Amino acid sequence: MEILKVEHLCKTYGKGESLVEALKDVCFTVEQGEFAAVVGESGSGKSTLLNCIGALDMPTSGNIFMDGKDLFSMKEEQQTIFRRRNIGFVFQSFQLISELTVEQNIIFPILLDYQRPEPAAVEEILEVLGLTDRRHHLPSQLSGGQQQRVAIGRALITRPKLILADEPTGNLDSKNSQDVMDLLVKASRYYQQTIVMITHNNNLTASVDRVLRVSDGVLTDLGGKKNEKLS
Ligand SMILES: Nc1ncnc2c1ncn2[C@@H]1O[C@H](COP(=O)(O)OP(=O)(O)OP(=O)(O)O)[C@@H](O)[C@H]1O
Ligand SMILES: [Mg+2]
Numbered sequence: 001m002e003i004l005k006v007e008h009l010c011k012t013y014g015k016g017e018s019l020v021e022a023l024k025d026v027c028f029t030v031e032q033g034e035f036a037a038v039v040g041e042s043g044s045g046k047s048t049l050l051n052c053i054g055a056l057d058m059p060t061s062g063n064i065f066m067d068g069k070d071l072f073s074m075k076e077e078q079q080t081i082f083r084r085r086n087i088g089f090v091f092q093s094f095q096l097i098s099e100l101t102v103e104q105n106i107i108f109p110i111l112l113d114y115q116r117p118e119p120a121a122v123e124e125i126l127e128v129l130g131l132t133d134r135r136h137h138l139p140s141q142l143s144g145g146q147q148q149r150v151a152i153g154r155a156l157i158t159r160p161k162l163i164l165a166d167e168p169t170g171n172l173d174s175k176n177s178q179d180v181m182d183l184l185v186k187a188s189r190y191y192q193q194t195i196v197m198i199t200h201n202n203n204l205t206a207s208v209d210r211v212l213r214v215s216d217g218v219l220t221d222l223g224g225k226k227n228e229k230l231s
Contacts, residue, residue, distance in 0.1 A: 003161055003194045004030040004053065009062035011048050022048040024217040033192040035185065037205045040214035046198045047166055049214060053196065054087050054164045055079050067161055084113055088155030088163045092170040094147045096139040103135040106153040125153045145176030152183055163187065165197040169204065181207055
C-alpha cells in the first residue's frame, strides 16, 4: 500500500539573483513499511524535501499525499493535528525539551493531543530504547546517543505512519549510529512504519529498502533491496 506520494514537487527560495531552486520536479512514492534513505551532497535539497513532506515548509508547487490525503489542501490547524498524529520527526540536533525528563519528553506528543499515554506502551518504548533506568533523567544528564534515542521514542510513541529523520545519526559515533539504525529498522519491520531518513553515512544505507539520491534539487530513485528484507 502506498503511504506517501510526492508529485512534481518544486521549491524555490528567494528572488532574482539570490533565487535558489532547491527542489526541481521531484516525484516518487513510498510504500507502507518501506525504509527509504535519502542521500546527496550538502545543499542538494534533502532537508528541504523532508521539511516539505512533513509540512514544516511549504512547496512552491506540486502535491504531497500522505495516506491518500492532500497535505497542502488542509487548513493550518487541521494540518497540525494530522501531522502530530501521523508523522514523527527525528532531527540531527535531537530537539528535546531541556526541562522535561526522558519519560516526559517521550510522551509529550500524546499530551499535546490531550490524550493519556498508555502505561504499557510507555514501558515498552523505554525498554526497547534501553532507557528504563534513565526515565527520570533530564536530557542534559544523558549522552548524545541516549538523547537521540529519546528523540526516536518521541517520534515512535504515537505510532505514526511515517517517520521523517534528518541525519539522525549525524552527531553520533559509529556504535550509537548503528543502535539508532537498528531501532529504526525494527520500527519499519515490526510495526510497518514507513521511514524516510536522510544520511551521509554510506554504511547505513546497506540496511534500508531503497535509496533516493538528490542532486542539485533533482531526485533519482537508485532502487534497493526491496522485498529482500533480511530478518
Ligand atoms: N530558508 C532558505 N532560504 C534560502 N535558501 C535556502 C533556505 N533553505 C535552504 N536553502 C537553499 O536550498 C538548497 C537546499 O538546502 P537543503 O537544506 O535542503 O540542503 P541539504 O541537502 O539538506 O544539505 P545538508 O546536507 O548540508 O544538510 C541550498 O542551496 C540552500 O542554500
Ligand atoms: Mg540538510
